[in-house]
Amino acid sequence: MSDAMDPVKLMKQQVGKAAADRVKSGSIVGLGTGSTTAFAIQFLGDRIKSGELTDIKGVPTSFQASVLAKQYGIPLTTLDEVERIHIGIDGADEVDPAKNLIKGGGAAHTREKVVDSLAEEFIVVVDQSKIVDALGSTFPVPVEVLPMAIAPVMRALEKLGGKTDLRMGVNKDGPVITDQGNMVIDTKFESIANPPELEAILNNIPGVLENGIFVNVTDLVLIGEIKDGQPIVREM
Known part of the structure; x- marks a missing residue:
């Protein structure tokens, strides 16, 4: 075509x-x-x-x-x-x-x-x-994290019920590095009942720079x- x-x-x-x-x-x-x-x-x-x-x-x-x-x-x-x-x-x-x-x-x-x-x-x-009818139904929440904090942040995200995945590069070995020099953890939640609340909770985890929920x-x-x-x- x-x-x-x-x-x-x-x-x-x-x-x-x-x-x-x-x-x-x-x-x-x-x-x-x-x-x-x-x-x-x-x-x-x-x-x-x-x-x-x-x-x-x-x-x-x-x-x-x-x-x-x-x-x-x-x-x-x-x-x-x-x-x-x-x-x-x-x-x-x-x-x-x-x-x-x-x-x-x-x-x-x-x-x-x-x-x-x-x-x-x-x-x-x-x-x-x-x-979508409900946020998070098809797409994980991207969480930008300082590289030194990857392990504790992943544990914190899993405690909140998220399934975590460190985003890996395509045509590049190793993780995706953002324009700020950080890494991205894609985090899938079963459901996001309260987007404003989850946005705030995620950003309060030490080592998290910002997440992809926009309210x-x-x-x-x-x-x-x-x-x-x-x-x-x-x-x-």
């Missing part, structure tokens, strides 16, 4: 474009991580190139986001230099009916949480497969789906 005809890729492009279209000139934009957000970054670059968008600066959430932003001509800035982020665009691995998220499939959730939480409007771009951060979810072979975008 050629890219031009691949409905899933088309759908991700449409959702990315729908998010990029919401950015106004003069904005500081949080640039998320992942395949759907990558299309949003590309379309932002197109709008800048065409002159339709001016005076934009991006705050990247990962090395991937900063590489893409440079590639598509989006000027970058840092949190040291800006007082606010007007709009943030990012993906998610799960979205529940209350717009709570699990993020961190790309191991960038720590920086994503900092940037996405600061955004005055935070838009999540996903495809239909990421929508009360999301303003708008743009969902791509395929209807009768055509990609459409709906709002949640």
